[in-house]
Amino acid sequence: MDPIRSPVAAASSFHRSAAKHLQQAVTLAQRNGISRRSLLTLLTSTAAIPDGSESRKALLQEYLKKSKDNKEKNDKERLDDYYKRNYMDYFGLIEGPAREKKEEERTESEKRILEWLDKNK
Template identity: 55%
Template structure:
């Protein structure tokens, strides 16, 4: 059970116990009717029914909250990755464009089959970012 659910169950248990014990004290001063069932058993039955219904209700609540939280975390992670990628591309454009253009002159002097993978990647980057 979640901590919120435990707090709710405890608060309701305290409330039910408070009223059940005050009812028992009020009944203790009255004359007892032999036909009526004992109040402690009735209170225990009511308390058990209430707690079991709360536990059943609590069991279904965390699923929707957990799903909502997972959806939020997934969306947040996607946004963070997108922002990181955009920031990195902006950084590359500001800081490497001049250098890559300088290197481009020496790369173009080489033949295509003599280019390394890095040099090919630099040319591709310059084509896509001009």
């Protein structure tokens, strides 16, 4: 395809090719255990922004800094959300028999499960 005679078609072809290669890179990275968040940080920090103004670059750098600063908090929120979605039912099954026991009869695990349930209801 001649880019001089058909710039729109050439650009479209370029974008399709870039998207295809990017998708392959994402799939490969995920197979190797790289998270989407890490991949996004890597791609945005190493990619050149074509036709990007200084304000866009500054905004991107601000977002990257904010993401790095809040990483620990966001990781904790993500983990807490995972626990709420995946352990609430299981801990609920244990709750009944554990609540019926006297405080001194409960195991350490039952005490922690009841604390978790009280905190996350």
